[in-house]
Amino acid sequence: MSLTREHLAQEIIDAGRFLYGRGWSPATSSNYSTRLSPTEALLTVSGKHKGQLGLDDVLATDLAGNSLEPGKKPSAETLLHTQLYSWRPEIGAVLHTHSVNATVLSRLTPQDFIEFEDYELQKAFSGVTTHESRVRVPIFDNDQDIARLAAKVQPWLEAHPDCVGYLIRGHGLYTWGARMSDALRQIEAFEFLFECELKTRSLSHR
Ligand SMILES: CSCCC(=O)C(=O)COP(=O)(O)O
Numbered sequence: 001m002s003l004t005r006e007h008l009a010q011e012i013i014d015a016g017r018f019l020y021g022r023g024w025s026p027a028t029s030s031n032y033s034t035r036l037s038p039t040e041a042l043l044t045v046s047g048k049h050k051g052q053l054g055l056d057d058v059l060a061t062d063l064a065g066n067s068l069e070p071g072k073k074p075s076a077e078t079l080l081h082t083q084l085y086s087w088r089p090e091i092g093a094v095l096h097t098h099s100v101n102a103t104v105l106s107r108l109t110p111q112d113f114i115e116f117e118d119y120e121l122q123k124a125f126s127g128v129t130t131h132e133s134r135v136r137v138p139i140f141d142n143d144q145d146i147a148r149l150a151a152k153v154q155p156w157l158e159a160h161p162d163c164v165g166y167l168i169r170g171h172g173l174y175t176w177g178a179r180m181s182d183a184l185r186q187i188e189a190f191e192f193l194f195e196c197e198l199k200t201r202s203l204s205h206r
């Protein structure tokens with residue numbers, strides 16, 4: 001059964017209230033989307049406060065990132081969403097957040113990835129069934145040219161079909177799922193793991 005545009009828009013609005021409330025989407029940061037059809041996405045418009053979204057604050061785009069609703073300004077990061085829908089047809093929702101922990105951890109990490117190992121909470125990620133696994137999260141350098149950034153992300157996605165999310169250094173997190181509830185679960189898991197990692201690093205440097 002396909003969900004109506006209004007239902008999908010409401011999922012985006014509810015996600016924004018939740019993520020803003022947790023402090024993971026401060027100010028007008030972040031953007032969220034759901035798949036509207038096999039060839040279209042429904043995304044937040046640019047520059048809105050994500051804790052105060054209304055039904056009119058989303059717009060449809062094609063998977064090349066072109067707005068299908070003239071008069072509305074699509075998220076500056078539209079291409080980072082639509083490339084995920086093109087990459088994997090089972091993806092139904094994409095969330096991008098700007099938490100303090102994602103920002104600090106990505107800035108503190110000189111390598112181009114972080115890896116989580118032996119955390120029970122890794123099992124919150126789709127496809128992970130045991131703590132005895134390694135979840136590698138790539139970190140891409142931030143870039144104001146989103147097409148250029150998307151071109152750097154693309155080869156990683158193609159080489160890592162099990163990738164569950166990535167960080168943009170000093171900027172934030174992208175993760176996704178079959179449904180909005182899956183993407184939200186993964187955001188929460190990432191935030192838990194980022195905090196564990198930062199606490200572990202700070203305690204082991206005493
Ligand atoms: C004030 S945050 C800077 C832009 C950004 O990184 C973001 O996530 C929000 O951009 P959008 O165009 O989707 O509002």
Ligand SMILES: [Zn+2]
Pocket residue numbers: 029030031077096098171172
């Ligand atoms: Zn952003």
